[in-house]
Amino acid sequence: MNPLDDTELMELLAEVSRSFVLTIRALPKALRRPVGLAYLLARASDTIADTASAPIDARVECLRAFARGGEGAALDQIKPTKEAESYLLTNLGRVSEAVEELPDTDRGEIAALLKKITRGQELDLLRFPEPAQVRALETAAELDEYTYLVAGCVGEFWTRICSAHLPRYGRLPLAEMEKLGRGFGQGLQLVNILRDLPEDLANGRCYLPMAELRAAGIGAADELRTDPRRAAPVFEAWRVKALAYHDEARRYIEAVRPLRIRFACLLPWALGLRTLVLIRERPPLENAERIKVGRDEVRRIMRRAIWAALANGAVRRWSVSLS
Numbered sequence: 001m002n003p004l005d006d007t008e009l010m011e012l013l014a015e016v017s018r019s020f021v022l023t024i025r026a027l028p029k030a031l032r033r034p035v036g037l038a039y040l041l042a043r044a045s046d047t048i049a050d051t052a053s054a055p056i057d058a059r060v061e062c063l064r065a066f067a068r069g070g071e072g073a074a075l076d077q078i079k080p081t082k083e084a085e086s087y088l089l090t091n092l093g094r095v096s097e098a099v100e101e102l103p104d105t106d107r108g109e110i111a112a113l114l115k116k117i118t119r120g121q122e123l124d125l126l127r128f129p130e131p132a133q134v135r136a137l138e139t140a141a142e143l144d145e146y147t148y149l150v151a152g153c154v155g156e157f158w159t160r161i162c163s164a165h166l167p168r169y170g171r172l173p174l175a176e177m178e179k180l181g182r183g184f185g186q187g188l189q190l191v192n193i194l195r196d197l198p199e200d201l202a203n204g205r206c207y208l209p210m211a212e213l214r215a216a217g218i219g220a221a222d223e224l225r226t227d228p229r230r231a232a233p234v235f236e237a238w239r240v241k242a243l244a245y246h247d248e249a250r251r252y253i254e255a256v257r258p259l260r261i262r263f264a265c266l267l268p269w270a271l272g273l274r275t276l277v278l279i280r281e282r283p284p285l286e287n288a289e290r291i292k293v294g295r296d297e298v299r300r301i302m303r304r305a306i307w308a309a310l311a312n313g314a315v316r317r318w319s320v321s322l323s
Contacts, residue, residue, distance in 0.1 A: 003098035004091070009036050012091060015084040016043050019271060022302065026264035030165050033098070034106040038157065040088065040095050041066070041110065042117050047085040049121035051078045052203075056125050063118040063125075069111060071096070105164055113157040120149025124205075131204035136221035140209045143193075143238075148182065151189035155181030155252075162261060171255045180252035184269070187245025191272045194239055195291050197284050201225055208234045228285040235285055239276060243323060246273050250319050254312040266305040266315070273322040274301070 004012065013021040013036055024036050048054075048062045058074040065071055071092060080086050088095075099110055123146065128135055137143050159181040163169045170177040193200075193207045200206065206213075206221040212234045213221065224231055249269045256262045271293055278291045293301075308314040 002094065003101055004037075004094050006033065008094075009033065009040075009098070012040060012088065012095075016040070016088050019267070019298070023264045023267050026260055026267070028166070028258065028260055031162060031261075034102055034110065034161055035158070037095060037099050037102070038110045038113055041099070041114055042154070044088055044092055044095070045114065045118050045121055047080050047089060048075070048078050049125060051080050052131075053081075054078050056129055060122055060125055063122050067115045067118040106161065109157055109161050109164075113153060116149050116153040120146055123149070128203075128205045131202075134201055134204050134206050134221040134225055136206035136208060136210040136213060138210050140212065143207055143209055144186070146207065147186040147189040147193075151185035152182040153185065155183070155185030158185075162258075166258055166261075168257055169261070171257060177252065177255060180248050180255070183245045183248035184252050184265075187242050187249055188268055188272050190238060190242035190245060191275050191279075194235065194242065194279055195275060195284060197231075197235070198228060198288065199290070201228060208238065212237070232283070232285055235283070239279060242272075242276055246276070246323075247319070250315060254315055259309050263305050263309040266308055267302065270301045270305060270318065270322060271298070273319070277322065 009032075010021070010025070013024055017039070020039060024032055024039065027035060045063060045066050048059055048066070051059065054074075054077045058077040061074040062071070062078060065074075075089070075092075078089060080089065099107060102110070127137065137146070156178045159170070159174070159177045163174055163177070172180075197206075197208070201224055206224060208231055210221060213224075213231060216231065216233050218224065218230055246269060249265070249272075253262055253265045253269060256265060274293050274297070275291060278293070282289075282291060284291060304318065308318050
């Protein structure tokens, strides 16, 4: 079995990601490989966690094996329905071999990242074992923990690995860059949670904290299946928090020196902000249609990101126009 070469890596990334592959392509060459491989491993663990046809204990076993740096015998029970995800799992061994060829620092960062991501995914499976009845996270702290484990830690990883490869990466101290990067990742994950709330409710999951839902007059999370609009005050509070996280992301981008990486960061930031606007205009609690930024608008965002990468003033003006 041969490790993926650079061309195969980009082809596999394009198979499993419509938007993030754009970010990877914008990175300097030295960063594409470690970041791309880390993304593929995280995407594979996400596929394992989300394959509902496999028993929960098999999925948890696979995730724990992933955290130890292996695949686990239970991987044979993971049969994704999407062709791209099956293709990724088929090539998982080659992805892992490619990671083994990376420098020690990059390998260590990827291993630490996967331990956190798989822990978040494992908690998700244990908290929501049965789709027949909706369960909710209990507190805001649990939601903060989840968004950190599956996304905030990615912002930290991104910051550390970029700083390791590019010594003049940030204008702020590394600890401050990591903090803002953490908020960047948590904000993007909150966007996904808010956008996908109706689908999650159908699958027995509610990430809105039960303590806040009770304060809004909702006695049990299962009540939201019949009338999700009752969660509107709690939903809006977390949308506002997602906007605050995106402001941290703006500050992060403004502190990044390399233009290519500023451009790479601007893409998910702008897509996240635009999605938050669409969520406000067409609340998922009232509309069954899944909110998605169209391809034409993605292309417009890419063009504007090229110019916004050149000056912080352009980033701030774009932030105002998006929000």
